[in-house]
Amino acid sequence: MATIIDGKKVAEEVLAECSREIEELKVHGITPGLAVVLVGEDPASQVYVNSKVRKCAELGIHSEKVVLSKDASQDEVLATVKRLNEDAAIHGILVQSPPPSQIDEEEIIRTIDPAKDVDGFHPENVAKLALEDPSGFVPCTPAGCMRLLEASGVKTSGADAVVVGRSMIVGKPMALLLMARGSDATVTVAHSRTEDLAEVCRRGDIIVAAVGIPEFIKKDFVKQGATIIDVGINRVEDPAAKRGYRLCGDVDYKDVFEKAGAITPVPGGVGPMTIAMLMKNTIKAAQAL
């Protein structure tokens, strides 16, 4: 039976660190500030944005929520980002993804001051990650996954790690973090074109699942005793559930549970870590001043 990797607990530890760091900054007259820009009214995005703002309030991080209409032009979003780049009270800026289709998200990201890019998506931070330059911002979700591995005492050095998914939000940065000096895992990146995904996953002492398909990773994908980090958060219909749906990951938790050595639940695994690492990045941005 697997050990459950308690993301809520580890996130609490990270947030306790954050509180201490914020106190330290306040001694120097600095209050970290995060601006969250939301374009449009996507309900899921609203939930994410509100939870980020709430977490800031809990910790004593100044936050500014900027809501632009769903018809906002590229120039309006760019002007907002530029204003926030210049705002000394704001140390971190994120534009909630995905924006409406008229918005060129890549241009928005390139316009954020890299020193305020707490999502870690600006090309300058992407390069720093690849170049193992610790001065950059690491995207929050993979940073959270690394922290979960560390907190669970999972040895990455020499371990076979399989990352399923090759996005720039999770898969590629996760692979770069795992293969970096100090982590030293042997990293395989698998994806939709991988021929025998189950066989490739079974090589993994560590599996990081970021495919976006509910309960895709089954027992036969898992080596006995492997550590499983489930990045997926999917809604699946469930008539038995109060809301008519339930949340699940990219891993079939019940199916895999007996075989895995350790596993993150969904919810309560990677999710709480992502927001905790966003707070951590915002503080890092404020500390760098």
Next chain:
Amino acid sequence: MATIIDGKKVAEEVLAECSREIEELKVHGITPGLAVVLVGEDPASQVYVNSKVRKCAELGIHSEKVVLSKDASQDEVLATVKRLNEDAAIHGILVQSPPPSQIDEEEIIRTIDPAKDVDGFHPENVAKLALEDPSGFVPCTPAGCMRLLEASGVKTSGADAVVVGRSMIVGKPMALLLMARGSDATVTVAHSRTEDLAEVCRRGDIIVAAVGIPEFIKKDFVKQGATIIDVGINRVEDPAAKRGYRLCGDVDYKDVFEKAGAITPVPGGVGPMTIAMLMKNTIKAAQAL
């Protein structure tokens, strides 16, 4: 018995393409120009720099060789790079690696105009590679390896590719190229901390060896029929050789030859491709004007 992947022949094809592209540019009044900066008198670096300059001359690319003394200061090198950044006759700039120890190579690379960074080492080009943005410059050696695979008809999509080495010159960019959309390989990056390197390599339908250890990859590292790209160029003492040494790769060519499906020789494999891709990048820089 393995098919020999003839790097000289494929490089000739690339250079023939280059010649056509140069003719086309000349119609528009543009002569591509490459500046090669050498700091100090390292004999191997001199050989590399001279062969780059000679290849330019053969193709009709304008070249400028700048030789600074081995005691040159950081400021002198930076001033040279800045002058070349401004020089309209120069489209590509490279500073031969490694510079003497008083030089901060990373700062030099960051100072090169990314639009002239034909080595592909500037953070902006590193990010473009990770982000699969084709407007950037890909480092010459991994670009050459990809071209060799293509020219040999090796299918990368769905293939298991093992990259041995995690440097930013070869290993990481090679992994990013192989996993990118369109190439679609399942990529494993192995390195000095990998526990059972032979076993990991045996998974590879494709092995790219960039470890810098002479004849390190033996027969038992190779799956029957695998394609092997040997990036290593090592000098090993050989009393029987006229010069007292011979060149060899990171792969034990003779040992592996019967088992591999296809293999690049050393010399005559990846080496000629690296310089051909440098010419190609210089032309790309001139075309982008």
